[in-house]
Amino acid sequence: MYDLSYTAVLIATSLILVNGIVSFALQLNWGYKLLLASLRTVVQLSLVGFVLRAVFEQHRWWTLLPLMLLMTVIAGVASVKRVRRRHPGIWLNSLTSVLISSWLITGIALFAIIGHDAWKEQPARYAIPLLGMILGNTLTGISLGMNKLTDELMQKRKEIELRLTLGATRWEAAHEAIQEAIRTGMIPIINGMMIVGLVSLPGLMTGQLLAGADPVTAVKYQIVIMFLIAAGTGLGTVGAILLGYLRLFNARHQFLYEHIFDTESKS
Amino acid sequence: MFPLVEAIQIGRESQTGKVLLSDVSFSVNAGDQVALTGANGSGKSVCLRALSMLDPIQTGDVRWREKSVANSDMPAFRRDVHYVQQTPAMISGTVIRNLIYPYALSHAPDKNGSTSEDSVRRRAKLMLDRLDWDVTLLDQDAQHLSGGEAQVVGLIRALLISPSVLLLDEPTAAMSEMTAEATESLLINWTTEHPEQRAFVWVSHRESQIDRFATRRIEMTAGQIEEVSLDV
Numbered sequence: 001m002y003d004l005s006y007t008a009v010l011i012a013t014s015l016i017l018v019n020g021i022v023s024f025a026l027q028l029n030w031g032y033k034l035l036l037a038s039l040r041t042v043v044q045l046s047l048v049g050f051v052l053r054a055v056f057e058q059h060r061w062w063t064l065l066p067l068m069l070l071m072t073v074i075a076g077v078a079s080v081k082r083v084r085r086r087h088p089g090i091w092l093n094s095l096t097s098v099l100i101s102s103w104l105i106t107g108i109a110l111f112a113i114i115g116h117d118a119w120k121e122q123p124a125r126y127a128i129p130l131l132g133m134i135l136g137n138t139l140t141g142i143s144l145g146m147n148k149l150t151d152e153l154m155q156k157r158k159e160i161e162l163r164l165t166l167g168a169t170r171w172e173a174a175h176e177a178i179q180e181a182i183r184t185g186m187i188p189i190i191n192g193m194m195i196v197g198l199v200s201l202p203g204l205m206t207g208q209l210l211a212g213a214d215p216v217t218a219v220k221y222q223i224v225i226m227f228l229i230a231a232g233t234g235l236g237t238v239g240a241i242l243l244g245y246l247r248l249f250n251a252r253h254q255f256l257y258e259h260i261f262d263t264e265s266k267s
Numbered sequence: 268m269f270p271l272v273e274a275i276q277i278g279r280e281s282q283t284g285k286v287l288l289s290d291v292s293f294s295v296n297a298g299d300q301v302a303l304t305g306a307n308g309s310g311k312s313v314c315l316r317a318l319s320m321l322d323p324i325q326t327g328d329v330r331w332r333e334k335s336v337a338n339s340d341m342p343a344f345r346r347d348v349h350y351v352q353q354t355p356a357m358i359s360g361t362v363i364r365n366l367i368y369p370y371a372l373s374h375a376p377d378k379n380g381s382t383s384e385d386s387v388r389r390r391a392k393l394m395l396d397r398l399d400w401d402v403t404l405l406d407q408d409a410q411h412l413s414g415g416e417a418q419v420v421g422l423i424r425a426l427l428i429s430p431s432v433l434l435l436d437e438p439t440a441a442m443s444e445m446t447a448e449a450t451e452s453l454l455i456n457w458t459t460e461h462p463e464q465r466a467f468v469w470v471s472h473r474e475s476q477i478d479r480f481a482t483r484r485i486e487m488t489a490g491q492i493e494e495v496s497l498d499v
Contacts, residue, residue: 158356161321165350166369166428167342253341254323258282 013042055124064124068131072099075135079240082143085150087259089247094142097239102134105232113224130228133204137189137229138236145185145237149244150260152177157257170249178245185237189230196226270294270333271432271466272348277317277327279490287313288324289490295432298462300455302477303470304495305487311470312353314487315434318468319350342374349430353437355421357409362420365409366391369428387427394423398449414441422450426457433457433467439476447476455480 016038023030055063076095083090109130110119119126153160156177163173196202197219201209204225208218248256273294279287288310295301295318303311316322320329320336328335336344346369357365366387369375392402398419412420418441425433433454439447458465468485471477477484484495 158352158354159358162352162356162358163368164321165319165345165352166372166424167346167374168372169342169374172372250323251338252320252323253338253345254321256323 013038052124052128055128056122059122059124061123064127067124068103068127071128071131071135072102075102075139079139079142079146083146083150084264085147085154085260085262087150087244087247087256087261090146090244093240093243093247094146097142097236097243098135098138101232101236101239102131102138105134105228105235106131109224109228113228129204130225133225134229134232137233140188141185141233141237142240144187145181145241146244148184149177149181149241152180153248153255154257154260157255160255164253164255168253170245170253170255173253173255174245174249178241181241182238185241186234189233193226193230196222202226269297269463270330271297271464272318273330273333274314274318275328275330277324277329279313279317279322279324279326286490288317291317291327291490291492293485293492293494295466295468297431297464297466298458298482299466299468300458300480300482301466301468302481302484303468303487304472304477304484309487310490311487312436313490314492315350315436315468315470319345319348319434321345321350342372346374346428347430348432348434349425349428350434351421351425351436351438353440354414355417355424357412357417357420360409361405362407362409362412363388363391363405365420366405366424366427369424390427391423394426394453395419397453398446400446415443415446418442419446419450422454431464431466433469435467435469437470437472440472451476451480 016034019034020031022028023034051067055067058064073095076098077091079098080086080090080094106127110123110126114126153174160173160177164170202222202225205218205222208221209215248259250256274291277291278289281287291314303314305311313322317324318329320341330336331340331344331348358368363384367384370387388405391405395402395404400419404416404420407416409417409420418438422435422438435454438454439450442450454467454469458467469480481497484497486493486495
């Protein structure tokens with residue numbers, strides 16, 4: 001694989017000036033945010049690069065697992081941060097669903113799909129990117145789904161309570177909102193699968209091609225990745241939403257609407 | 268008289284710690300036509316909702332026919348001790364679909380009875396006739412009803428599932444004078460036809476209306492109740 005020189009990276013970095021000029025010309029007042037975003041891109045990715053290099057060279061489970069755990073926790077926290085209406089237990093729900101879904105799918109990928117021995121010699125080289133891609137998509141699915149769930153429940157609170165008064169179980173009262181939430185969480189990945197390859201090439205595939213891989217091999221990896229991501233997102237989203245449902249509807253078939261609080265309306 | 272439902276020292280606080288109900292005890296006996304009165308915010312709706320166990324209570328118990336309600340009996344309990352929302356919510360679709368909805372649930376009422384759309388239509392028509400309303404209401408879109416129409420549909424939907432106790436939250440507030448009076452006599456007839464197994468608790472602000480229906484009166488102040496004797 002050909003390396004990039006630091007000069008090359010610097011040239012690319014200077015391209016951000018284009019956005020800066022646009023911001024200035026149209027008075028978007030985005031200069032600060034743009035600068036911050038650019039800085040974060042450079043700093044975060046550099047750190048990741050060095051950490052990964054260290055972990056890759058170690059070939060040790062005890063450096064790999066904590067890193068994977070850290071990534072998982074960050075994903076779990078990030079998914080809740082994007083949810084506007086929250087309820088007690090949402091952090092635990094999110095972490096649990098992210099952890100189980102992403103680790104299960106990554107495990108299946110490593111042991112059942114990739115299979116060959118190369119990954120066992122350098123587990124980090126395979127596990128980290130796989131987990132990362134699954135986590136990134138799962139956290140989007142969970143945050144979209146949880147947002148939709150609490151929005152639906154609050155908007156349709158009277159209708160849900162009506163169903164309960166007419167003798168609906170908690171599941172019968174909530175399942176439309178749950179379906180809607182799961183659908184919403186799955187939209188990005190389904191849409192992504194619809195157009196993949198037609199408009200843009202996914203990052204992973206682009207990376208492989210730039211690094212000199214055979215396109216067909218790259219495509220095979222990409223297909224596997226798409227399904228892994230879809231499975232992880234589906235599992236994580238369904239898990240988080242069902243756990244949320246159990247928090248908000250108790251065994252006495254009561255809708256605990258008071259437990260939902262809006263993080264933005266607090267004055 | 269046989270208590271259909273009883274509140275035993277029930278208490279409830281909001282998430283912020285405000286006392287909504289405090290040590291409320293009363294029973295609704297068969298044949299009762301209870302007027303529940305009190306200022307806005309005194310806890311009348313909270314009380315009715317607690318009685319049909321829509322909200323969790325922190326203290327006390329609600330007893331149904333002298334027993335505590337098991338979790339698995341909750342759907343049957345809520346149909347029997349049935350809370351009617353002040354502005355009844357509608358599920359999407361026509362009015363008739365709203366009336367049939369309870370029969371599509373896993374714990375549907377009278378499984379052995381006739382629950383076809385035709386039979387629901389026929390029974391609904393009987394009630395509409397008594398209110399002097401047109402049967403075309405049944406095929407209207409339930410999302411576009413006026414406040415009064417929604418209250419009529421809500422009551423018919425409630426009566427069709429054969430409850431024992433109706434918990435009515437200002438059920439005629441949005442109705443015209445004429446419909447309100449017809450509704451009053453429909454509900455009074457409903458209990459007096461079977462006083463051994465039916466009762467209602469009715470939140471009302473209209474004294475003239477209370478005079479017409481009430482056999483008991485309970486006054487709420489700041490989450491507490493007091494039985495008021497009626498001058499007969």
